[in-house]
Amino acid sequence: MALGEAWQWTSTTRSGAKATGTTAVLAYEQHKPPSPADENLRYDQVKVRICSTAGTPITVYRRFIALIRPTGEVNTIKMKAPDPKTAFPSNDIVLKPGQCAEGTIDFLGARSARPALAVWGPNGAPKAAKWAIPQ
Helix, strand or coil: CECCCCEEEEEECCCCCEEEEEEEEEEEEEECCCCCCCCCEEEEEEEEEEEEEEECCEEECHHHEEEECCCCCEECCEECCCCCCCECCCCCEEECCCCEEEEEEEEEEECCCCCCEEEECCCCCCCCEEEECCC
């Protein structure tokens, strides 16, 4: 999918309760840390929105987002957000139908290794959703 495109999903809990919602990776940026120990370090930042649209409340976890490099290497090394006001919640959050969570998630990266994909693969989803990151 393209950045900004919402993925519609349905999930079923162990008890059989169903939930539906949307997830979108809205944007990608690469930033230089304020005071890097290594000049080649960067952080890769994605802006994510997850919404519950119907059914049972859902628990949202930022840990289900990962970045995939062109080599296929998976990056799940998340950093503390440089701006807590715009960060995706770092604690688990429960969304009722009609509610959304949105914010940035920062990953440790390297200047020479821009990711190719952002991936969201939560428990209960039939497959992972993938967004292409423009090169």
